[in-house]
Amino acid sequence: MKKLLARTFLSGFIILLFSGNVIAGDTIWHIKAIDEHGKTLDVKAFYDKNPNQLYPVKAIERESVSGQDILDIKVLNHQNEEHADVKIIKSGSDVDHVKGVLKNGDTMHIKAITDEGKKLDIKSLRVSDNNFNIKAIGPNNTYYAIKAISPKGVVYDVKGIKMLKDDIEMTLGKQDIHAHVKAISP
Numbered sequence: 001m002k003k004l005l006a007r008t009f010l011s012g013f014i015i016l017l018f019s020g021n022v023i024a025g026d027t028i029w030h031i032k033a034i035d036e037h038g039k040t041l042d043v044k045a046f047y048d049k050n051p052n053q054l055y056p057v058k059a060i061e062r063e064s065v066s067g068q069d070i071l072d073i074k075v076l077n078h079q080n081e082e083h084a085d086v087k088i089i090k091s092g093s094d095v096d097h098v099k100g101v102l103k104n105g106d107t108m109h110i111k112a113i114t115d116e117g118k119k120l121d122i123k124s125l126r127v128s129d130n131n132f133n134i135k136a137i138g139p140n141n142t143y144y145a146i147k148a149i150s151p152k153g154v155v156y157d158v159k160g161i162k163m164l165k166d167d168i169e170m171t172l173g174k175q176d177i178h179a180h181v182k183a184i185s186p
Contacts, residue, residue, distance in 0.1 A: 024063075025063030025064075026060055026061060026062055026063050027060075027061040027063070027150065027151065028058045028059075028060060028061075028076075028080065028151075029058060029059035029060070029061060029071065029148045029149060029150045029151070029156070029183065030058065030059075030148070030149045031043040031057045031058060031059060031073060031146065031147070031148055031149075031158065031183075032146070032147055032149055033112035033120065033122070033136035033144040033145070033146055034144055034145045034146075034147060035138060035142075035144050036138075036142060036144070041112040041113055041114060041120070041136065041144070042112070042113045043057045043110065043111070043112050043113070043122065043136075043146065044056065044057060044110075044111060044113050045057055045075040045083075045084065045086075045100040045108040045109065045110050045111075046108060046109055046111070047108055047109075048109070051109075051119075054113070055075050055076065055077065055078075055083060055084075055100070055108065056075070056076050057073065057074070057075055057076075057086060057100070057110060058073070058074060058076055059071040059072065059073050059074075059148040059156070059158075059183040060072045060073075060074055060082075061150070068185075069184065069185040070182045070183070070184050070185070071148060071156065071182060071183040071184075072085075072182065073085075073086040073148070073158065073181045073182060073183060074086060075100040075108055075110075083100070083102070084100035084101055084102045084108055085100070085101050085172065085180075086098065086099070086100055086101075086110060086181040087099060087100075087101045087172070087175075087177045087178075087179070087180060087181060088124045088132060088160045088177070088178045088179040088180070088181060089101070089107070089175065089176070089177065089178060090167070090168075090176065090178040096123065096124045096126075096132070096160075096178055096179075097123065097124075098110045098122045098123060098124055098134060098160075098181060101172045101173075101175050101177065102172070102173065103172055103173060104172075104173035104174075105171075105172050105173020105174035105175035106173065106175075107175060110122050111136075112136035112144065112146075120136045120137055120138060120144070121136070121137045122134060122135070122136050122137070122146065123135060123137060124160045124179070124181075125143075129162070129165070130161060130162040130163070130179075131159060131160070131161060131162075132159060132160030132161070132162075132179055133159065133160075134146045134158045134159060134160055134181060145157075146158040148183030155186075156183040156184055156185055156186065157183070157184050157186055158181065158182070158183050158184075159181070159182060159183075159184050160179040160180065160181050160182075161179060161180055161182055161184075162178075162179045162180075163180070
C-alpha cells in the first residue's frame with residue numbers, strides 16, 4: 001500500500017509539473033460511464049447558464065511523461081484546449097460533487113448523457129481517507145462505473161484521490177478543492 005501511495009504521489013507530482021494545454025503528441029482518452037448492461041454513455045460538462053452547450057470531458061496522456069499510471073482529467077473546449085480541471089467539491093454529505101473547475105473558481109456540471117439526452121449526476125463516494133470511487137447515478141440509484149478509454153482500447157479507472165491529509169487540497173479562484181479526479185491504471 002505504501003509503495004502504491006508513493007508511486008501515486010510521484011506520478012501525480014510529475015503530471016502536475018507537465019500539466020498545461022493539450023499539445024501535439026499528447027493522447028486524448030475518452031471518459032465514459034458504463035451502465036449495468038455494458039452500454040457506454042458520454043461524459044460531458046456544461047454551465048448552468050447554457051445547459052445545452054456540452055463540453056467534452058477527457059483524460060490526457062502527456063507525451064512528455066512516459067509510463068503514466070495516472071492521467072489528468074480535463075474539460076476541453078471545442079478546439080481540444082484545456083478549459084477546466086475536474087475536481088471533487090465537498091458537499092457536506094456522504095457523496096461529494098464532481099465538477100469542472102476553472103482557474104477563477106467558476107464551476108461546470110459534469111454529467112453522463114443517455115441516448116435520450118437525460119443528464120445523470122456523477123458523484124464521488126469515499127472508499128478510504130485518500131481514495132474515492134467516481135460513479136454516475138442511474139435510475140433507481142444504480143451506480144455506473146466511470147472509465148477512461150484510450151484510442152487503443154486500454155481502460156483505466158476514474159478515481160478521486162487526495163494527496164494531503166487536510167480537508168482542502170487546494171483552492172482554484174474562490175473554489176475549495178476537496179480531492180483531484182484522475183484516471184488510474186488498475
